[in-house]
Amino acid sequence: xxxxxxxxLTDFGRDPWWIVLxxxxxAFVVGMGLTVLGVWFERRVVAYMAQRPGPNQVGPxxxxxxxxxxxxxxxxxxxxxxxxxxxxxFFAPTICAIFALTSLSVIPFAGKVSMFGxxxxxxxxxxxxxxxxxxxxxxxAVYGIVxxxxxxxxxxPLLGGLRSSAQMISYEVxxxxxxxxxxxxxxxxxxxGIVAAQAHGSAYTVLGVTLHAPSWYALLLIPSFLVFLVSAxxxxxxAPFDLPEAESELVAGYMTEYSSIKFMLYMLAExxxxxxxxxxxxxxxxxxxxxxWPITLWSGANDGWFGLLxxxxxxxxxxxxxxxxxxxxPRLRYDQFMRFGWKVLLPVNLLWIxxxxxxxxxxxxxxxxxxxxxxxxxxxxVLGVVALLWPNSRKEPDPAVQERRAARSAGGxxxxxxxxxxxxxxxxxxxxAERRPANVPGASTPDSEEV
Amino acid sequence: xxxxxxxxxxxxxxxxxxxxxxxxxPLALLGAIGMVTSRNAVHSALWLVLTMLCLGVFYVIQAGxxxxxxxxxxxxxxxxxxxxxxxxxxxxDASDSLIETLRGQRTAALILGIGFAGLVGTGVxxxxxxxxxxxxFTQEATNTNVQAVAREIFTKYVFAFEATSALLITAAIGAxxxxxxxxxxxxxxxxPDLMRARFRLGAGHPGAKAGPGVYATSDSVATPARxxxxxxxxxxxxxxxxxxxxTAAESAPKxxxxx
Numbered sequence: 001x002x003x004x005x006x007x008x009l010t011d012f013g014r015d016p017w018w019i020v021l022x023x024x025x026x027a028f029v030v031g032m033g034l035t036v037l038g039v040w041f042e043r044r045v046v047a048y049m050a051q052r053p054g055p056n057q058v059g060p061x062x063x064x065x066x067x068x069x070x071x072x073x074x075x076x077x078x079x080x081x082x083x084x085x086x087x088x089x090f091f092a093p094t095i096c097a098i099f100a101l102t103s104l105s106v107i108p109f110a111g112k113v114s115m116f117g118x119x120x121x122x123x124x125x126x127x128x129x130x131x132x133x134x135x136x137x138x139x140x141a142v143y144g145i146v147x148x149x150x151x152x153x154x155x156x157p158l159l160g161g162l163r164s165s166a167q168m169i170s171y172e173v174x175x176x177x178x179x180x181x182x183x184x185x186x187x188x189x190x191x192x193g194i195v196a197a198q199a200h201g202s203a204y205t206v207l208g209v210t211l212h213a214p215s216w217y218a219l220l221l222i223p224s225f226l227v228f229l230v231s232a233x234x235x236x237x238x239a240p241f242d243l244p245e246a247e248s249e250l251v252a253g254y255m256t257e258y259s260s261i262k263f264m265l266y267m268l269a270e271x272x273x274x275x276x277x278x279x280x281x282x283x284x285x286x287x288x289x290x291x292x293w294p295i296t297l298w299s300g301a302n303d304g305w306f307g308l309l310x311x312x313x314x315x316x317x318x319x320x321x322x323x324x325x326x327x328x329x330p331r332l333r334y335d336q337f338m339r340f341g342w343k344v345l346l347p348v349n350l351l352w353i354x355x356x357x358x359x360x361x362x363x364x365x366x367x368x369x370x371x372x373x374x375x376x377x378x379x380x381x382v383l384g385v386v387a388l389l390w391p392n393s394r395k396e397p398d399p400a401v402q403e404r405r406a407a408r409s410a411g412g413x414x415x416x417x418x419x420x421x422x423x424x425x426x427x428x429x430x431x432x433a434e435r436r437p438a439n440v441p442g443a444s445t446p447d448s449e450e451v
Numbered sequence: 452x453x454x455x456x457x458x459x460x461x462x463x464x465x466x467x468x469x470x471x472x473x474x475x476x477p478l479a480l481l482g483a484i485g486m487v488t489s490r491n492a493v494h495s496a497l498w499l500v501l502t503m504l505c506l507g508v509f510y511v512i513q514a515g516x517x518x519x520x521x522x523x524x525x526x527x528x529x530x531x532x533x534x535x536x537x538x539x540x541x542x543x544d545a546s547d548s549l550i551e552t553l554r555g556q557r558t559a560a561l562i563l564g565i566g567f568a569g570l571v572g573t574g575v576x577x578x579x580x581x582x583x584x585x586x587x588f589t590q591e592a593t594n595t596n597v598q599a600v601a602r603e604i605f606t607k608y609v610f611a612f613e614a615t616s617a618l619l620i621t622a623a624i625g626a627x628x629x630x631x632x633x634x635x636x637x638x639x640x641x642x643p644d645l646m647r648a649r650f651r652l653g654a655g656h657p658g659a660k661a662g663p664g665v666y667a668t669s670d671s672v673a674t675p676a677r678x679x680x681x682x683x684x685x686x687x688x689x690x691x692x693x694x695x696x697x698t699a700a701e702s703a704p705k706x707x708x709x710x
Contacts, residue, residue: 088497127511128597132520139528143500146532150493150539158539165536169529176524189597 006196007112007121009128015120022115023124027104034315035271039066041316042323049327070264078260083153092151093262096144096269100276103137106130107279108192110289110307122289122307123192130191131183134280135176138235141273142168145237148266149254160253163243163334170338171234171241174227174345181224181356182217182284195288218285223352225285227345229321232277234341237270239326243334278318279311286314468512479505492538496531503527517597656686663687668702 015023040055040063047054055062080086110122127133142165149161183189186197198215218225234241245253255266282288289307300306332340358379362372401418482502489495503526510519604612640648649657664674664687676687 085491085493088493127516127520129516129520132517132524136520136523136528139524139532140504142528142532143535146535146539147497150535162536162539165532169532172528 006199007108007123007126007192009126009190009193011112011121012123012126015118019115019118019120020124023120023122024105026109026122027107027124028101030109031101031104031272031275032268034275034319035268036066036070037063038271038275038319039069039267041319042326045320045323046327049324073264073267074261076260078262079257081153081257084257085151085153088147088151089257090262092144092148093258093265093269094144095147096141097265097272099137099141099144100269100272103134103276104272104279106133106191107276107283108195108288109311110305111302113304113307121192122305126190126192129189131179131189131194131280131284134191134276135172135179138175138273138277139168139172141269144266144269145254148258152254152257154257156251157254157256160245160250160256163250164237164254167237167241167243167337167341168235170341171231171345174341174349175231175235177346177349177353178224178228178231179284180353181221184353184356184360185217185221191283191288194284195290198287199290216285216287221285221356223348227349227352228285229281231341231345232281233322233325234337236273236277236322238274238322240329240332241337242331243337274319274322275315278315278322281318282311282314286318471508471512475505475508479509492541493535496534496538500527500531503531515596517600660686668705669697 044054055065058064058068105124106126108123112119113122146161146165149157182194186194188194198217200215255263258266289311291301291310295301479502482498485498486495489498503522507519507522510522648654662676663672664676673688673692675683675685678684
């Protein structure tokens with residue numbers, strides 16, 4: 001057990017090769033294992049939400065279903081389309097899978113742990129720019145999708161690939177910008193450093209009472225967190241942003257022509273990307289491997305291997321959110337989706353960064369209290385004036401029917417008069433008339449009304 | 452690159468760095484050669500991606516992690532991706548022809564290429580001869596490489612930085628202005644206009660055309676539909692279909708309605 005569990009950047013790159021190998025293997029197993037479990041989890045949760053059992057035949061609770069599906073998928077015939085670009089067609093899914101798995105290498109799974117007598121951080125490696133490595137990996141993974149779509153030599157995959165490249169590039173901008181606020185607050189870009197920075201909230205003294213700011217950036221930087229969350233859905237091609245594989249429009253999008261093990265690689269890459277994005281959200285905004293507040297009252301909560309427990313609990317929570325959203329929301333239309341990314345997420349993010357920079361400057365600079373209040377009041381007044389003078393974009397109410405009728409020119413649509421009396425339907429009369437009267441002996445048959 | 456050359460000249464390369472260099476340098480060269488010789492435009496772009504990735508790793512192993520990752524994110528991830536985007540939209544068979552479209556293009560390219568090679572060569576030569584001293588950002592900054600780069604950009608080179616960003620924004624807005632076609636609201640036909648055009652005399656059929664006939668005896672696309680007045684219409688049958696009358700046996704009742 002170690003109390004100083006936070007690794008520093010200098011702790012990396014000092015392990016013997018076999019420990020590096022173990023950690024690499026661990027990251028790989030986490031990626032693969034969470035994929036297998038994640039598919040099962042998703043199917044079970046979606047099934048629960050749709051009030052049906054979901055996979056429940058293979059293994060306990062259907063746990064081995066994904067494994068069986070994987071084996072079945074790999075044993076299928078591998079089809080190479082005639083018009084495909086053979087080399088690129090072969091490499092595209094591997095690019096996707098490799099870069100999705102690579103981004104797990106900078107995720108801190110736990111603090112310093114003791115591994116066969118070596119004290120080492122439970123993270124494959126870290127860089128001064130660790131968080132950007134994840135961004136780089138996800139931007140490289142786009143190549144797999146785009147090239148897969150192009151190399152298939154078919155129309156639907158090409159359209160799916162182009163859509164996804166436009167989508168992922170657009171949402172990467174929002175994703176990267178929401179990282180800026182985190183970097184500004186943490187003062188570092190290394191993932192382990194960001195986790196360490198979220199360990200304790202800074203204390204403020206307001207009116208003589210010492211208050212602790214929340215330490216998780218999800219609360220402290222809530223606009224960034226929300227934008228990052230939404231962009232993460234866009235970046236991983238998950239519902240409601242799964243436009244590249246919109247089956248009602250594009251068959252299966254970029255993977256239409258893929259079969260067998262290559263198709264499985266694409267599926268794997270999608271789920272690994274989801275896992276690494278969840279791990280990233282956990283690391284950047286939810287305090288990483290550190291235990292949440294009530295548990296931290298127990299002093300040993302963050303020691304050694306316990307970090308893994310909290311980390312995977314948080315990751316599972318985010319994965320549940322991914323699944324929940326998929327089960328709840330319908331797919332967005334493409335133009336709405338792009339407009340949302342560029343015209344909502346991006347400006348909101350930029351504005352928030354400016355505001356945050358202002359707050360940081362106020363905190364650090366030795367300004368007089370009076371000057372600070374003047375600045376704050378000035379900003380509020382300016383915002384109020386802008387809000388008051390903002391041009392009213394609300395439309396005039398539609399004119400009433402009479403006004404529209406009066407304004408109508410010759411040749412317009414005929415509008416029925418307001419006092420129109422609808423005559424009774426002749427059909428109703430016939431139904432009554434044609435009903436055959438009861439054949440009562442002695443009674444004379446009345447003449448039926450002919451209509 | 453300069454600092455790496457200096458380090459190499461001083462013999463300060465570690466084993467891992469050396470191994471990475473000898474694995475990646477041939478790959479980078481292969482990518483560059485492949486980019487020039489490849490006939491297919493998309494393959495050419497992919498070779499360039501390989502070279503750029505190798506360069507990114509070179510930056511990282513020369514203790515410039517930020518520039519390395521920026522190289523991967525910005526150049527490889529975004530700019531080359533947009534290149535690919537355009538190439539794919541143009542079409543996969545658009546291989547370049549060897550005909551000179553601009554007069555003197557090849558000569559100009561040759562001169563510029565030699566000039567560029569000269570510039571790079573002189574730079575390397577000066578670095579090897581102990582020109583400007585390489586700056587070790589990691590030691591100088593006492594913090595990290597990122598903060599050192601940030602300090603240089605926002606203090607010493609702030610004017611160049613702002614000028615470059617202004618230039619890029621101008622270029623982006625210029626491209627948008629050139630590419631964007633403004634259409635007045637009146638020019639765009641609205642729904643009443645379209646409706647009137649459809650119902651104008653001689654404009655053809657206003658509604659959906661009659662589909663092929665679906666009858667008890669036949670539901671083939673080759674069966675012409677009946678118009679409301681009972682006549683058969685050829686407009687409902689695709690032109691590619693051969694005209695064929697049903698034989699007596701085919702048009703006879705199938706007997707499915709008899710008990």
